[in-house]
Amino acid sequence: MAPRRPPQNADYTVPDILAWLKASGSADNIAGMARFGINTGKAFGVGNAALRPFAKTLGRNHERALELWQTGFREARLLALFTDEPGRLSPARARQMVDDFNSWEIVDTAADLFVDAGHLDELVPDFAMNEREFVRRTAFAMIAWGAVHLKQRDDADFLRFLPLIEKHATDPRNFVKKAVNWALRQIGKRSLALHGPALALAEKLAASRDKSARWIGKGAVRELTDETIRQRLISRQR
Secondary structure: OOOOOOOOOOOOOHHHHHHHHHHHOOHHHHHHHHHOOOOOOOOOOOOHHHHHHHHHHHOOOHHHHHHHHHOOOHHHHHHHHHHOOHHHOOHHHHHHHHOOOOOHHHHHHHHHHHHHOOOHHHHHHHHHHOOOHHHHHHHHHHHHHHHHHOOOOOOHHHHOOHHHHHHHOOOOOHHHHHHHHHHHHHHHOOOHHHHHHHHHHHHHHHOOOOHHHHHHHHHHHHHHOOHHHHHHHHHHHO
C-alpha cells in the first residue's frame, strides 16, 4: 500500500491560518450564526462547510491546536478541535478548556474530541456536577457522542448514565435540557438491550411534575416509540 500523502497545508502556522480565516469570512455568515444561537463575539464568519475541509488540509497537530485555541476566535477554536491529536489531549487539558466555553457549538465539538481522547468515564461525572451551563452540557453531549461512536464499549457502560440523566433532567436551562434529552435518546437507540431502560426512564420523566423533566421525557418517548427505531434495533441484533 502506498504511503499516505501528508496534508497539503500541514506547514501552515497559526498566523497563516488566521489570515485564511480573515480572507474567507463574511458578515452575512456572522449574522446567520447569531440567529442559531452561536456566540459570534469574536468570529470571522466562516461556516463549518468551509472549516471542516480546510481542517483536513492542515492535518493533526497538538501544539498548533493549543495555539489556535488561545487566540479565542470561534473559527480558530473549532479548527483546534478538528485538528488536535486525541491521544495527546489529557483530562487536565480538557478541564482547562471548559473554562473558555461560551457557545453550544464549541461545547458539542469539544465533547466529541474528549470522548475520542478516551475521557468519557473520567470527565462526565465531573462536568455533570458543575453548575455552569456549558460545562454541564458537555457531560451530556459526551454521553450522546459516546453512545453512538464507542461501538466496542459494553452497553452496561451507558446504562449507568441513566441515573445521571434522571438527576439533571430538572435543570431548566435550554442548553442543558436539550443535551440531556439528546443523551437519553442516543442511549435508547444504541441497542435493543438499552432501548427498554431508556424508554422506561423517558416515560417516567414524561409523567413528572417538573416542566423540564417532562419536556425531556416526552421528546425521548416520541422518538423511542417510533416503530422504525425498534425494528432497526431488532435487525441489528440478528
